[in-house]
Amino acid sequence: MISATAFAHPNIALVKYWGKRDLRLNLPSVSSLSLTLGPWRTQTRVTWGSYEDRVSLDGSWIEGSAAVKVLAHLDRIDPRRPPCTVVSDNDFPTGAGLASSASGFAALTLAACAAAQQDRSIDELSILARQGSGSACRSLWGGFVQWNRGQRPDGTDSHGAPIADQDHWDVSMVVAVVHDGPKSVGSTEGMLRTAQTSPLYQTWLDTAEANVHTAHEAVLKRDIQALGEVMESSTFKMHATMHTASPPLIYWQPGTVAAIQAVFELRKRGVGAWVTMDAGPQVKVLCLSKDADDVQRILQPHAQRVEVLRAGGPATVRVHAD
Numbered sequence: 001m002i003s004a005t006a007f008a009h010p011n012i013a014l015v016k017y018w019g020k021r022d023l024r025l026n027l028p029s030v031s032s033l034s035l036t037l038g039p040w041r042t043q044t045r046v047t048w049g050s051y052e053d054r055v056s057l058d059g060s061w062i063e064g065s066a067a068v069k070v071l072a073h074l075d076r077i078d079p080r081r082p083p084c085t086v087v088s089d090n091d092f093p094t095g096a097g098l099a100s101s102a103s104g105f106a107a108l109t110l111a112a113c114a115a116a117q118q119d120r121s122i123d124e125l126s127i128l129a130r131q132g133s134g135s136a137c138r139s140l141w142g143g144f145v146q147w148n149r150g151q152r153p154d155g156t157d158s159h160g161a162p163i164a165d166q167d168h169w170d171v172s173m174v175v176a177v178v179h180d181g182p183k184s185v186g187s188t189e190g191m192l193r194t195a196q197t198s199p200l201y202q203t204w205l206d207t208a209e210a211n212v213h214t215a216h217e218a219v220l221k222r223d224i225q226a227l228g229e230v231m232e233s234s235t236f237k238m239h240a241t242m243h244t245a246s247p248p249l250i251y252w253q254p255g256t257v258a259a260i261q262a263v264f265e266l267r268k269r270g271v272g273a274w275v276t277m278d279a280g281p282q283v284k285v286l287c288l289s290k291d292a293d294d295v296q297r298i299l300q301p302h303a304q305r306v307e308v309l310r311a312g313g314p315a316t317v318r319v320h321a322d
C-alpha cells in the first residue's frame with residue numbers, strides 16, 4: 001500500500017475559459033491564461049489500496065456527487081485501480097471566490113498518479129486534471145500559465161503550459177468577498193446554457209485567442225496596464241454572454257457592482273487596479289503589490305472580507321510507504 005500527498009494552489013483566470021468544445025473530454029472552446037495564487041492551497045493524500053473507497057473533504061467523510069466525481073477521476077487515472085482513500089483539505093474558505101476544484105483536482109491528480117506509481121509527464125498530468133475540472137489543468141504550475149484550447153479531437157494538445165514563474169513579477173490579486181451563499185448555477189451548466197442561447201457567444205469565441213496573446217505579451221513585458229485592460233475586457237465579455245443567455249445568468253450581486261465602481265474610482269485617482277469576476281459575485285482586483293493596501297482599503301466598505309493573495313508556486317508531491 002502506497003500513499004502520496006500533493007499540494008496545489010488555486011488559480012484565477014486573467015483571460016477566461018468559458019465554453020466547452022467537447023463535454024466528455026472536457027475540452028475548452030477557448031484558450032485561457034491564469035495566475036496561480038498563494039498562499040492558499042489544497043492538500044490531498046491518496047492511499048492506493050485500502051479496504052474500500054473513502055473520500056474525506058475538509059475533515060468530513062463525504063458521499064454523493066462530490067465523492068462520485070473524485071472516485072470517477074481515480075477510475076480515469078487507472079480503470080483497474082484498487083479501492084482508495086482520499087483525504088483532501090483546503091486551507092481557504094470555500095465560497096471565497098476561488099474555485100477549490102482547480103487546486104483540488106490538480107492535487108488529486110498528482111497524488112493519485114504518484115501513489116499508483118505511474119510515471120507521467122507534467123503535460124499528461126495536466127491533461128488528466130483537465131478532465132476532472134477544466135481550470136485544474138492550470139494549477140500544476142506556479143506563476144502565469146496558459147491553457148491552449150488545442151485542435152485535436154482527443155485533447156492531447158489541450159493542457160497548461162508555464163509562461164513565467166511566481167518570481168517573475170510582484171503582482172497581487174485582492175479578493176473582495178461581497179456576498180456569501182451557494183453558487184446559483186454551476187460552471188458546467190452555465191457554460192452550456194451560454195453557448196446554446198447567448199447571441200454574443202460567437203463574438204466571445206472570435207476574440208478570445210487575441211486576448212490570450214495580448215495577455216501573454218503583457219506578462220512577459222511586465223506591463224500591468226496592458227494586462228489589466230485585457231483582463232477586464234475578457235471578464236466583461238464573459239459576463240455579457242452570461243447576461244444575454246436565456247434564461248439570463250446573473251452571478252453578480254449589488255456588492256459586486258459597488259466594488260467594481262470603487263475600483264474604477266481608484267483608477268481615476270491614478271492607482272493601477274483592474275477587476276475580474278468568475279462564475280460568482282466576488283470581485284478580484286489585479287494590481288502591483290505596492291498598491292495592494294490602497295486596493296484593500298477601498299474594497300473594505302463593500303465586502304464582508306478582503307484577502308490579499310500573491311503569485312503561488314507549482315504543485316508538489318511526496319510519496320510515503322505506509
Ligand code: 2P0
Nearest residue numbers: 013016017133134135187188278279
Ligand atoms: C476560468 N471558470 O477560466 C473560468 C472563468 C469560471 C469562470 O474555469 O466545468 O470548475 O469543471 O471544466 O474549471 C470554473 O469552472 O469548470 C472556471 P469545469 P471549472 O477559471
